[in-house]
Amino acid sequence: MADVADLFDDWAAALARGEQPDPVAFIRAAGDRGDELARLMDRYLRTRPRPDPDPETVELARAWIAGEAPLVRLRVRHGLRHDDVVDAVMTEFALEPGQRPAVKRYYHRLEAGQLDPSRLARPLLDLLARMLGAQAGSILAWRPRPLDVAPAFRVPLDALAEGPRTALAPPAREPEEDDEQVRALFIAR
Amino acid sequence: MHDARDAEDALLLERGDHETLIAAYKDVVVQRCLVGTRDESGYDVAQNVFLRLWQELRRGKRYTVPYRVVVHKVVDWTLKEHFAGGRTELPLPEGWDPADPVDPYTDVDDSDLDALWADLPAGDRDVLDLRYMHGLEISEIATRLAKEPNAVHQALHRAHAKLRRMTGDG
Secondary structure (H helix, E strand, C coil), rough: CCCCHHHHHHHHHHHCCCCCCCCHHHHCCCCHHHHHHHHHHHHHHHHHHCCCCCCHHHHHHHHCCCCCCCHHHHHHHHHHHHHHHHHHHHHHHCCCCCHCCCCCCCCHHHCCCCHHHHHHHHHHHHHHHHCCCHHHHHHHHHCCCCCCCHHEEEEEEEECCCCCCCCCCCCCCCCCCCCCHHHHHHHCC | HHHHHHHHHHHHHHHHHHHHHHHCCHHHHHHHHHHHHCHHHHHHHHHHHHHHHHHHCCCCCCCCHHHEEEEEEEEHHHHHHHHCCCCCCCCCCCCCCCCCCCCCCCCCCCCCHEEECCCCCCHHHHHHHHHHCCCCCHHHHCCCCCCCHHHHHHHHHHHHHHHCCCHHHC
């Protein structure tokens, strides 16, 4: 088990470098002293002055506020088409041509905010981060903002109980055949 | 140190520069939510914190406390509701006032790193600045300050001890 002071020090220094360290991994590494480390981290985050936001984060926040999908903003910024990302996933994971429609469908759902990015398989998350020129933490942190509903179409409050993105049910469609290998990339956890 | 950032935040609020304001607090919100939940659900909580902050900014709400206090209180509140099984995506109540002394969420830590470490020797504060503001490696700090690496470790140790005492673990 790693020492709490060393873990805190490594995490805080990584934060200072703008690396978006995963605090959960550090807390787990502290074993039965995870509570102590979490208290240190939380206290530190409260007392530390906020950093200057980098241009990428401001751009993603702007997209989020505008109701755009942050992943789409990143992709467009790099001049990539939806199909370019799909092609890269196909190549990286040596998928068969017949699996392309499934990759395309899952990636579309990811961009639309219908898939939770924290459930992506790590190699896929890393690939997207490389392609989109973003830190993995940025992909995890920004989800499409729930869109406002016009008064004429306002959803009753009770209907929102299942979550902002699921309040409006998608149109009924024929069930699509799933692909277990692709699914395991996009919904790994 | 907080004073300078508080002034910048006030200016951003005045200008209506909401994207920069939310971006500025993105890391602290995400990190605090992950530390609080200790799993990936922290990202969901963080999303709802952003949503609540933005809803209030859009409504034009003004605060009598620095914006960082608002951010930390919204994080506290949202985490608390998350653990209570509440709907953390809902807007905050209209009358919510972070400066209200009877508000149940007024327990905001207003301490500042500079103040916390103010009584440490000046050499220690230089080490802390390079390590925790600039993220330099121990060896780089030692070289830059012409110290032995062990002296850098000792300075960090003293700072950790102070932080620990604040959390009741020291």
